[in-house]
Amino acid sequence: MNVLTARAAGLIGCTRCGRVWPGEASHCGRCGAPLAPVTTISLQRVWAWWFAGLIAYVPANMLPMLRTATLGHEQANTILGGVIELVAHHNYGVAAIVFIASIMIPVAKFIAIGYLALIVAHEKFAGSHRHLHLYEVVEFIGRWSMIDVFVVAILSALVQLGFVASIHPGPAAASFALSVAFTMLSAQNFDPRLIWLPPLGTDKA
């Protein structure tokens, strides 16, 4: 695909408002955002946040998410355990929501971000609209991963009936929130302009 990129034309685009400026400009004259040239440095940040998110995701799944105490009977469930329990209680809808929001989406995000970060290094796939769509979807859907954390936060706040029933967030809640935040930052740090660039090395030569 032969697309004229801003970089090829000696221009630089504002990542916030989209205005194109001459290559020397350091700040966007319209919105004041710093203009950064497209570099692979940003990819490092993507990877760094990506790994941090992945690391935080491990305890998020291994430790209990929610500690429910009902009439002195305390129960602690991990995310996956909760899903299995919901299925066992035939709450398939809720189970599907929790499963999609807490497991499928984060995992899909990891895969998607990792895939995008890897793919931009190869010319073969440069300039793909599909990649842009994927990136937009990842960006959009990332916040919904927080749905589980919200549920835990709201339940913990509302269900405090003392001995009868009380819900406390487990240690997984924090790490899951961190994991989601890290993956969001990772997605944020991905420069979509890289999608359109040929691999930087070949570009220079």
Add this chain to the structure above:
Amino acid sequence: MNDTPQPAELHTTPAPPPIWSRVSVIWLVPLIALAVTLGVAWKSYSDRGVLIEIDFADATGIRPGETALKFREVEIGTVEAVSFSPDLTSVRVGVRVDKTIAPFIDDEAKFWLVRPEVSAQGISRLDTVLSGTFIEGFWDAAPTEQTYQFTGLDRAPVSPDPTKGTWVELRAEDAGGLAEGAPVIFRGITVGRLQNLRLSPAGGVLVDAFIDAPHDKRLSSQTRFWDTSGFSVSLGAGGVSLDVRSLASLVQGGVEFETFSTGGSTVQNGRPFRLFASVEAARNSIFGNDLVDPVRFTLLFDDAIEGIARGTKVHFRGVEAGEVTDISVRMQADSVGNQFARQQVVIALAPARLGLDESTEAEVVTEFLSGEVENGLRARIAGIGLLGTTRIIDLTDVPDQPEARVNPDLEPFPSIPTAPPAANELAASAEDVFERVQALPIEELMASAIRAMDSISVVAEDEKTRAVPGELAGLLEELRTLVDGLNAEGAAQKTISALDRVTSAADSVLTEIEGLGEMLASTDQAAQTFAELPMGEIGEKIDGILGDLRSMLGSEDAERLPRALSDTLEESAALLAELRAGGAAEKLNGTLDATQDAARAVGDATERLPELSRKLETLVSRAEGLVAAYGDRSAFNNEILTTIRELRRATSSFGSLARMIERNPRAFILGR
């Protein structure tokens, strides 16, 4: 060409920026995240407790990850896994125990499940209804070798801390009204609890009693325990008294103890005690705790074992040595295969009462009794007491028994051969005899006998009979007057006067010799007068007396004696006829034995007849004595003797009648 050589074009490549400038500091974030995560993981790994495994029979209410292990009600661990032992006979519960407490869990640690319990004393551990079952553990503060494998108790121990009291084992024949958790009472104060109510493999019931410190000091080896379950109602001079120890003991029973005698030794944990059924039994038992660990034997009786019950005494050669603990029927098959029932009586013997050591093994006792049985020892039912109505089992030598031996392999206990009941039939069936005697017309019999005796008395006391000696005396008197008459006006005086006359005649001869011839004539006259004295009259008079006597003896009065006797006999016969007519015959005809018993009763009644005879004898002998005064062999005497002989015959026939009745009552009663 002085060209200065141009320096070769310098090919430079800019030095690549140092690695640290090319690497974004953002990489610190995942590194920190990794470090924190690993740190947390390591901490939680290193902080996690020690895994111990406890085997339980079942895992009711145990849920992995939730069920807690508690020590003194403080949670110190959580069940991590529930699996099975390799042979699947028990549940292996893996418990993660807090690191700080784990070193104290040594091989003396005890674990049990705590569940809610509802008992008469209330509901306990209600909290576990909501919180769920948990595992309770107890161990002391002295850590020894640490163990990781335990076997859980089936139920909570009587007291978790064995140093805070003493537990003893109570053995009872049956549980009665006892229940788990029932109180142990000492003088009205609850000092302990019962627990682990269970069946004893040797028969009976076992229950652990835990007596809390410091009350356990009240225990001694002489202490006796008894069951205060339920309530007792007693009716006495003071009215009806209802005794209920406590509401709890009414519902779930209770055990009370008291030390009645001194001299006991201190009690160690687990010492067995006998649990008596009542305070009286506890107080009165001569065995005390001897029977706490009795040796049991089975007795198989062919005959009825009426009167034998639980608690019936067992005597060993006359000494009380045990009691009956169980009675049942055992079906057996003979050689042909016919089923027949034998009464199975289980007895408990105190080895000490057999002359053996108190703690003799059952096998040794069996061996000892085997020897005794070979020497003729048998078990039989015997009656003791005044009427033999109190039944006991007597282990004693019974002669002439077929050879038998102890069967040590009989289930459930070795058997001792038995003998038929002791042959004291009269005593044994005294009650029976009484009933039959009662059925006899004994009153009428007695009345008849009394009537007969009265008749004899009438004869004896009759004035005419009494007059016999009087008449005899009269006769004698007459004789005496006769002799006196003779003396007074008889020959002697006349002779004297004649002699006087002779003397005067002689005198006159002497004076008047000349009238000799006349004198001689006067002498002749005098002699003639003498000859004319009434000697024949005297003889006639004596004859007359004898005739009087004879007629007297021939009189009706004298004859009445034997007649009265024969009347008596007739009356007896009539009495017997009455017996025959009175339906007794039909009854007695049925069973010869019954008749014999009746006859015996009649015989008893006729025991009074000899007395009657004796009376007659006395009468006779008195008469004899009287007659003896009259000398030998006179006609008079003969008459008397005949009379006496008749009397004797009557007496002896009366006696033989009695004997006949005794000997052959059937003939007597049936008239054949």
